[in-house]
Amino acid sequence: MTLTRTTCPYCGVGCGVLAAADGTIKGDPAHPANLGRLCSKGAALGDTLDLEGRLLAPRVDGKPADWDTAINRVADAFRAAIRDHGPDSVALYVSGQSLTEDYYVANKLMKGFIGAANIDTNSRLCMASSVAGHKRAFGTDTVPGTYEDLEEADLIVLVGSNLAWCHPVLYQRIVAAKQARPEMRVVNIDPRRTATSDLADLHLGVAPDGDVALFNGLLAHLAATDAIDLGFVQDHVNGCLDAVTEARRTDLSVTGLDTQQLEEFYSLWAGTEKVVTVYSQGVNQSSIGTDKVNAILNCHLATGRIGKPGMGPFSVTGQPNAMGGREVGGLANMLANHLDIENEDHRAAVQAFWQSPTICTRPGLKAVDLFDACADGRIKALWVISTNPAVSMPNADHVARAIENVPFVAVSDIMAGTDTGDLADVMLPATGWGEKDGTVTNSERRISRQRAFLPAPGQARPDWRIICDVASAMGWGEAFNYADPSEIFAEYVALSKAAKGFGKDLDLSAWAAIDYATMAPRQWPQDDTRFFGDGAFFHPDGRARMIATPAATAAVPTGLMLNNGRNRDQWHTMTRTGKSARLSAHLAEPYLEINPADAEACGLRPADLARVRGASGGDAILRVWISATAPKGAPFAPMHWTGQLTSAGRVNVATRADVDPVSGQPSFKHAPVRVERYDAAWYGFLASAEPLTPQTGYAAIAKTPTGWQAELAGETAPDDWEAMIRQLTGIADGEVASMHDPRRHLTRVAIRREGRLVALLFAGPEPVALSRRHAVSQIGTEAEVLLALSGRAGQSQPDPGAIVCACHDVGVNTLRSAIASGATTVAALGEQTCAGTNCGSCRSELAGLIAAAQMKVAAE
Missing domain, CATH: 3.40.50.740 (Rossmann fold)
Known part of the structure; x- marks a missing residue:
């Protein structure tokens, strides 16, 4: 087996991967970005290499x-x-x-x-506001931070970044650093409590788009407490007075935070020299995204906390080559x-x-x-x-x-x-x-x-x-x-040399002598280079610019504002990750995470379907997930599902194209929506050996180890269940067995072909309760039909339950059993089941299962 050194195609962390043609995937311990770590998506890359569905000819x-x-x-x-x-x-x-x-x-x-x-x-949808903010402040689109800064910082502030789910390897680097130095502090600024919040010493549930006001307030606090580095500002920065003047006008009620929370954050930031502020899509994907970026940069410029080990603003990119495209x-x-x-x-x-x-x-x-x-x-x-x-x-x-x-x-x-x-x-x-x-x-x-x-x-x-x-x-x-990409890269390097006379930051001259075939990962202009530590910036006068960033005035929220983002185990529109059964097993359908008070007001119950209608008229149908971690008034939905995998779960039909006037980046985090219960006449679950097509009122399709599955619903019950199952699966032959309960309006249908089960359908007037993992496991087997249609595993087939840890394929029932047998810490669960021991993105869910079990014991 030959292992090839390559790079993961997912997020902007840029993890090194050792890969082989047989699907073997390992983290590259020699790559400086990940040092051998991989997240669940990266670890499952081998599952995505098949040619099913590929375009193979023009x-x-x-x-x-x-x-x-x-x-x-x-x-x-x-x-x-x-x-x-x-x-x-x-x-x-x-x-x-x-x-x-x-x-x-x-x-x-x-x-x-x-x-x-x-x-x-x-990348316009991803990092354009960072580009614009960098150019306004620095004179060019320069990211001054390095991953080592995360390990050297004494305070890490995460803004609009669910790092645990979206950049898990960076999250794990911070976890390891905090374990090594418990005095390190982490602040998580996000309207939602997310998996990342579990690491934080302080979670600030900022109001949507309240970030400018929050960091304006910080700048005003820095000025009021004499924490501004006057020497650095006088020698290297323009615009400080205007920025501070505007910051002092800010109405801090816009943040949605109380005085004690603000004072705690401001005192911590002002009193800690080594601060890294990591920000991502919650900052960028906004109609005021560029001002958000500059409000953050202002605080680092005002204090000279930039370009030095363990300090500085740090934009983390969402895509694998957003940076290369910008370059x-x-x-x-x-x-x-x-x-x-x-x-x-x-x-x-x-x-x-x-x-x-x-x-x-x-x-x-x-x-x-x-x-x-x-x-x-x-x-x-x-x-x-x-x-x-x-x-x-x-x-x-x-x-x-x-x-x-x-x-x-x-x-x-x-x-x-x-x-x-x-x-x-x-x-x-x-x-x-x-x-x-x-x-x-x-x-x-x-x-x-x-x-x-x-x-x-x-x-x-x-x-x-x-x-x-x-x-x-x-x-x-x-x-x-x-002749090949090496010649293109060589031309790009040569253009860098030609452009060097303009005094910009991008200098690839060191790459001119590098062998493209054996090129090792390295930073431009060269490893260990730090921008701005010497106070030299890229505006014509060599100085940085602080930008006055007006904050919104306080307004009483009306209606629901949809927040949009990513799942832990999926990537963009699932062209690749959707091929992996283990990645699809965690959250297998589009959903709406909604606060209990909002759910009650909308008439929603757990596992209901909700119709989410946007201001532009588009609407999506999503599974209801009622969660106290969702902020009131701001439900959340992931953006991954496409028309290939769902009939009605494309959530961006409900978002509107409000853009930042400077960067042109649209807002995905603050879309006004109306939410109501989708009154389905029937609900169903379908497991199939053959690919499925989303043809019912609601359908959400996911890959399984034995084929495919679909969650289904419709406003009118089918007249012929067998015809429907054949239409969805494309299975025209095979023997059909069915069970009907007219009193409870339950229907179950199985199709066998050559003695093996190739399709199972479970349908009823309410969301279907059954062991989905067990039903899926029956596909392709010679299982007895009546047992398969029961939807439950026999005593000889323990049901591991819904997947919690995608890296190691560990289900919720397995974890609950381990907790009951004495694994009452996340570390103990990891030792007993391996859950949480790879990328760690599921550790917050493991902690939640332990807490729930302990509360149940206490109640008894």
């Missing part, structure tokens, strides 16, 4: 085609749109999951050869190497380096504006690469209709069926993780290699190759004549 107008036909169709459509309507009539929408080399050639094609800047990326100009408002579109000298330098016939002269359309331009007819040709905007964009139904309105749409993807791909005129099969080569940059500016350890399946090609093929067909073959 498709033109829904029919198989050869590559020449597909490439020429794309090139012809783009040429015609440019000829008839100008370069601004075409657009590319790319992805933070693209490799840097893919990003580079896409940016070069669009900005230097087509001559417009209409190339944006789903090569993948956003519509920047050029490669952190140069500025608005700067004539920068444009001239890039054009001269590329020897391109033109160069864009102004920023292009940012994501929300880009799809609005698709809707109103300004975009005539659109190419979507490695992303799924019909699901991931806010007001997703509008985006889908906008894509449908574009005369020509191309989609490059690894999957044959996606919500966006289903709208395309041309589908281009791309290689996926494990099949392609290139580089990615993680949240601490560390460039790592992704390496292929699998052959390209079918006719799939890497994205960089597809882009270069289209560029060649458009007449620019010489400029895009690369």
Whole structure:
């Protein structure tokens, strides 16, 4: 078995992975980002390498085609749109999951050869407010922090970041640091109590979008207590007086916190020199996201707590290569190497380096504006690469209709069926993780290699190759004549050298002599470099800028405001993680986490289905999860489910496209919604050996070890249950056995084929109670039909219950049994069951099970 050193394709932590063609996955102990650790998603990468559902050949107008036909169709459509309507009539929408080399050639094609800047990326949905905030404060998009800072800090402040679920390996580094130095303090600022809150010494349940007021209050406190570093500010910072003046005007009631909480936080921050403020999507995904970022940066600049070990602001990215995309100009408002579109000298330098016939002269359309331009007819040709905007964009139904309105749409993807791909005129099969080569940059500016350890399946090609093929067909073959990604990377490094004279931060000169094939992970400009510790910034005068950030005035909340985010074990639109049965076993359907008071007001009970209707008219149907950790007035729903896996659970149809006026990043955390009970006439659970299609009023599909499962519901009960099960499963043959209880309106149906169970359906007028894991385990076996239809495991088949620890496949019943036998600490549970001993993301749930068991004993 040959293990290949590569990098995980999920979040921006950028973990090193040792991978083999047989699906073996291990953490790379030599990689500085993770030192051998992997989260549940990374550990399950081997489950996602199959070719089921893959796009293996080009498709033109829904029919198989050869590559020449597909490439020429794309090139012809783009040429015609440019000829008839100008370069601004075409657009590319790319992805933070693209490799840097893919990003580079896409940016070069669009900005230097087509001559417009209409190339944006789903990183606009992720980190654009950080980019804008960094540029306002520092003069360039520089992330000064390193992961080692998390271990050296005396205080870590987590803002809008459920690190335990979204960046679990970083979370574990902090856990280990706190165990080694118990005096370290952690503050968690989040409207929700999350798994991350368990680590915190102080949880501040800030009101949605109350972050500007919170950090303005901190800045005012720093000024009032003489905690501002006047020497640093006088020598290196502009705008401090204006920022402090604005901060003093802030109404702190906007934070939703009481005076004691504010005083405790402010005193802790002011009195601790080594402070790292880690922030993520709760800050960025807001209509005031850039001001949130600058309010945080202001506090670090005012105190000089930046660019030194154990201190500084730290933006952690959501996607594996959001940073790499920013570096090569993948956003519509920047050029490669952190140069500025608005700067004539920068444009001239890039054009001269590329020897391109033109160069864009102004920023292009940012994501929300880009799809609005698709809707109103300004975009005539659109190419979507490695992303799924019909699901991931806010007001997703509008985006889908906008894509449908574009005369020509191309989609490059690894999957044959996606919500966006289903709208395309041309589908281009791309290689996926494990099949392609290139580089990615993680949240601490560390460039790592992704390496292929699998052959390209079918006719799939890497994205960089597809882009270069289209560029060649458009007449620019010489400029895009690369033999492999190493040549693209070398050109990117050379452009960095050409851009160095402009005094920007991005310097890759050390990479010029590096062997691409054996490249080890390293930070730019070089390992152990710290920006800003010497007080040198990248504005023309060399000084930083503190930005006056007006906070919202206090307002009485009205109605429910939906918060949107991620699950522990899923990634974006589940193109990859949805293939893993163990990742799907934890939370297998879209849900609404809602406070008990809100649930009562909406007439919701546990396990009900809720209709969530957004202000734009779109609505989703979600399973109700009543939780006291959900803040009143702010229910939460994950964004992962697509039209391929659910009939009605696409939650972004209910979010609206309010954007930050500076960054163009939309708000996903504060969408007004109405919530009501979905009055289903019937509920069902279906287990199948064959793939399922979501065709009922409510359907949520998930992979299982034996095939697939679906939670079902509908407003009208089927007249023929057998016909329905055959329609959903596609199983046309086999023997049918059924049980009906007319009095209780219960129905159970089984299909056997060649002596083996291939489908089981359980349905009734209420949410179905049965051992789902046991029912799933019967698929593919010769189990006796009546026993299978009972929905319960026999005494000889202990039921481990719903999965809690996805890394080690440990169920809730197994854990409860261990607790009953004396495992009354999280560590003891880990020793007995292995739960919580890998990524640790389930440790808060383990603690909750222990607490519940102890409360039950005390009550007895």
